[in-house]
Amino acid sequence: MHELIKNFIDGEWVGAAKTTKNINPATGESLGDVVVSGREEAERAIAAAKRALPEWRRTPAPRRGELLARAAVEMQKRKEELARALTLEEGKTLGESLGEVQKAINNLEFQSGEGRRLNGEQIPSELPSTLCWTQREPLGVVSLITPWNFPVAIPIWKLAPALVCGNTVVLKPASITPWTAKIIAEIFVAAGIPKGVLNVVFGPGSSVGQVLVEHPDIKAVSFTGSNEIGTRLYADGAARMKKVQCEMGGKNPIIVLEDADLELAATGAAQGAFGSTGQRCTATSRAIVHSSVAQEFTRLVVEKARALKVGDGVQAGVNVGPCVDEGQFRTVMSYLEVGKKEAKLAVGGERVGDKGFFVAPTVFVGVKPDMRIAQEEIFGPVLSIIEVKDFEEALRVANDVKYGLTSSIYTKDVSRVFQFLEHIETGMTHVNSPTVGGEAQLPFGGMKATGVGAREMGRTAIEFYSEWKTVYVDYTGAKRTTNIY
Ligand code: NAP
Numbered sequence: 001m002h003e004l005i006k007n008f009i010d011g012e013w014v015g016a017a018k019t020t021k022n023i024n025p026a027t028g029e030s031l032g033d034v035v036v037s038g039r040e041e042a043e044r045a046i047a048a049a050k051r052a053l054p055e056w057r058r059t060p061a062p063r064r065g066e067l068l069a070r071a072a073v074e075m076q077k078r079k080e081e082l083a084r085a086l087t088l089e090e091g092k093t094l095g096e097s098l099g100e101v102q103k104a105i106n107n108l109e110f111q112s113g114e115g116r117r118l119n120g121e122q123i124p125s126e127l128p129s130t131l132c133w134t135q136r137e138p139l140g141v142v143s144l145i146t147p148w149n150f151p152v153a154i155p156i157w158k159l160a161p162a163l164v165c166g167n168t169v170v171l172k173p174a175s176i177t178p179w180t181a182k183i184i185a186e187i188f189v190a191a192g193i194p195k196g197v198l199n200v201v202f203g204p205g206s207s208v209g210q211v212l213v214e215h216p217d218i219k220a221v222s223f224t225g226s227n228e229i230g231t232r233l234y235a236d237g238a239a240r241m242k243k244v245q246c247e248m249g250g251k252n253p254i255i256v257l258e259d260a261d262l263e264l265a266a267t268g269a270a271q272g273a274f275g276s277t278g279q280r281c282t283a284t285s286r287a288i289v290h291s292s293v294a295q296e297f298t299r300l301v302v303e304k305a306r307a308l309k310v311g312d313g314v315q316a317g318v319n320v321g322p323c324v325d326e327g328q329f330r331t332v333m334s335y336l337e338v339g340k341k342e343a344k345l346a347v348g349g350e351r352v353g354d355k356g357f358f359v360a361p362t363v364f365v366g367v368k369p370d371m372r373i374a375q376e377e378i379f380g381p382v383l384s385i386i387e388v389k390d391f392e393e394a395l396r397v398a399n400d401v402k403y404g405l406t407s408s409i410y411t412k413d414v415s416r417v418f419q420f421l422e423h424i425e426t427g428m429t430h431v432n433s434p435t436v437g438g439e440a441q442l443p444f445g446g447m448k449a450t451g452v453g454a455r456e457m458g459r460t461a462i463e464f465y466s467e468w469k470t471v472y473v474d475y476t477g478a479k480r481t482t483n484i485y
Contacts, residue, residue, distance in 0.1 A: 002085070005034040005178045007041050007202055008185040010048035011195025016041055016203070022178055025091040025322040026312035026356045034178040037203035042170070042211035045199035049141040049168035050217050052196025057138045057166040064164050065115020070191035072108035075101065078187065084314070085179045086152055091321040091357075092276050093313040097152075104156035106440035107457065111160035114462055118165070129476040136466040138166030139243060140219035143212035145205070145233070147225040148174035148324055149279045149379075155184055157444070158222045161461035163197065170199045170218075172209050174225075176325055178202050205229065213237055220244070222456075222464065224281075227377075227449055234452060245453030245464050247445050249377040250281045250405035252435040253398040255420065256297055257391060258290040260410035264432060266300030268408065272434040273383035274308055274361040277321050279328070281450075282406045282428075282436045284383065286367075286374055288394045291387045298365055298385055302347045305361040305383075310352045320381055322357040329357035332380030335373060339364045342371040343384065369397045377403070391416050399425045404447030406435045427451060 005022070006013040016035035024031050035041075056064070075082065083097035092100070120134035144158040155171055162169050173181035185200045201208050209229075213221050213236050220243035223233050230246035237244035254272065256265045272284025289297050313321035323329040336349050339362070348362030359380055367374050367384040374384050388394045398407060408430040409420045417431055427446040428438065438444045443455035454464040 002032040002179050002182070004032065005182045005202060007035060007037055007045070008182075008198070008200040009041065009045045010051075010199065014041065014044070022089055023176070023325065024088050025324050026314070028356060031088055031179065035202050037201050038207045039211050041201050041203065042172075042208045043215070045170045045201045046141060046211070046215050046217050048196040048199055049170050052194060053140060053168045056168050056194060056197050059166070061115040061118040061164065061166065063115070064166060065112040067191055067193060068108045068112035068115070068160050068164060071187055072105050072112065074187040074190045075105050075108065078183065079105070082152060082180065082183050085183060087313040087321070089177050089179045090148060090151060091313055091324055092279075093318050093321050096276055096321075097313070100150055100153045103153045103438075103440065107153070107157045107160050110440040110458075111164050111461065114161065114164045114459070118462065118466075120468070125472065127474070129474065131473045131475065132471065134468050134470050136165065136462070137469050139465060139467060140167060141217050142167045142169055142220040142222065142465065143218050144169060144171045145209050145212060145221065145223045145225065146171070146173050148177040149276070149281070151177035151180040152184065154224050155181060157440070157457050157461070158224075159184075159198065162222070162465045165462055165465040167220075167465055168197050170201060170212055172201055172203070172205070172212055175202065175204055209233075213242070214240065216240070218242060220464070222453075223247070243453070243464070245456070247281070247451050247456060248449065249403055250283070250446065250450055251286065251375065251377055251401045251403045252282060252284055252406045252408075252426070253286040253288050254284050254408040254410060254435060255391075255394045255398055256287060256289040256293065257394070257409070257411040257413065257416065258292045259412050260293065261412070261432070262293055262297050262300055265410035266297055266304055268410065268432075268434040269301050269383060270304035270308075270361075272408070272436050274305065274320055274381045275436060277323060277359070278381040279324060279379055280436055282438070283379070284408070284435045285378060286398075287383055287385045288388055288397050289385055290394070291389055294385065294387045298346060298363070301383065301385070302363055305347045305363055308361050310358050310360060312356070320361060323359060323380060324357070326357060328379065329359065332359050332378060332382065335376075335378045335380065335382060336362060339373045339382070339384070342373055343367045346385070348381070369400055375401055391419070395420065395423055399423070402449040405450040406430070406446070408433060408435045427455065
């Protein structure tokens with residue numbers, strides 16, 4: 001249980017007129033209350049961030065980086081507690097939550113170093129006695145709008161580069177995962193964040209989120225979430241000349257060729273499809289398998305799906321937690337019905353128990369590339385197996401979706417690996433390993449309908465949160481004779 005979760009605005013914990021319950025998806029029980037804010041609180045947070053901006057952008061970048069390093073230490077101290085809160089409000093298993101918190105710590109550590117590397121370039125001028133260089137500048141007040149499925153890692157992988165670049169921030173976490181966001185704010189307080197530099201507002205996307213996109217004092221918006229919301233938000237931001245970054249859905253394939261190590265491929269497919277209950281943007285949702293090995297691959301994946309224990313993520317031995325809430329549970333259940341009509345069920349396809357939002361790891365076979373279960377993001381523990389006759393068809397099917405986040409190929413054929421790497425239309429890709437995962441020092445994001453704007457994480461993250469100023473210094477000390485055009 002937690003105390004009433006309040007907004008964090010201008011260094012203070014601030015209430016709102018309304019509250020709602022934070023529900024544990026494994027038990028259906030309330031974990032405590034959280035404020036439901038609206039336009040007023042969002043505007044207060046933006047005003048606080050605007051006031052804090054001049055001082056924060058003047059703070060030397062290495063000092064800003066040190067704050068992130070201190071936050072990494074504070075997060076390490078609260079790792080178990082934060083992971084437990086994550087499991088209780090989002091549902092993933094404790095092991096998965098610990099992994100997510102570690103990923104957030106890695107991002108804080110990596111981006112803290114960017115404070116000492118936030119350099120531009122000295123570039124030669126074509127004029128004599130002229131020195132030219134580029135320097136990075138913060139954008140101003142930025143808003144960060146984040147989803148529920150990685151409620152620790154995603155806010156951190158946005159916050160860390162935003163802060164190190166000298167921006168001040170208003171974070172709007174997903175409404176159904178407020179506890180982890182509150183702990184994140186507390187961690188930054190313990191690390192010594194100046195008041196107003198980080199503000200967190202809890203409330204619906206349709207009110208708080210909308211203000212964070214439309215307000216004239218917001219210079220940039222970084223969004224992770226669904227395509228439906230991201231597409232609208234991108235248009236709204238662009239109409240106001242804001243810099244907008246959107247990371248959205250996926251329909252990630254693994255290709256399994258006839259020479260693949262099938263045990264390895266089936267293990268990777270099961271990890272990718274059922275890990276985190278399939279509620280990962282990088283989840284494996286399509287296995288595109290050479291017909292000569294499809295039967296054996298299916299047997300192995302089904303065996304692995306059956307062996308998984310579904311249950312409350314806080315319990316030892318549980319491999320697959322619940323769907324995050326009733327809405328997501330209903331969406332997944334409706335896709336199971338679609339799948340049963342379109343294709344053939346190999347395992348799963350049903351609810352587990354009658355309490356909480358648990359779904360059995362599910363595999364469909366006989367799936368055709370144009371079926372809904374092969375095209376639409378389900379965001380649940382569901383894998384569709386599509387048989388193909390050769391590598392060329394596998395590649396065509398892999399690319400034949402609107403999304404382009406991540407992918408994988410299982411083969412020992414080096415030539416096909418490189419052809420795959422050249423032609424696959426995803427922002428991240430893997431060879432002989434699952435579609436999931438992402439390291440703090442490497443760019444993260446997708447192509448096509450998955451992503452617009454600079455990649456997150458790694459050094460590329462600072463591209464979004466800073467802009468360039470080009471400087472020319474003429475030190476001739478006299479009237480220039482050279483023609484300037
Ligand atoms: P969502 O419904 O789009 O919500 C994402 C965030 O946007 C939430 O904070 C939400 O607030 C807010 N929001 C909703 N309506 C808004 C509006 N009109 N204006 C501004 N903000 C608004 O997504 P989700 O269900 O939380 O997350 C799942 C999706 O995220 C999946 O599609 C998944 O693939 C994607 N995802 C992508 C990546 C990636 O890096 N590509 C990573 C993780 C997840 P409320 O919570 O109050 O509704």
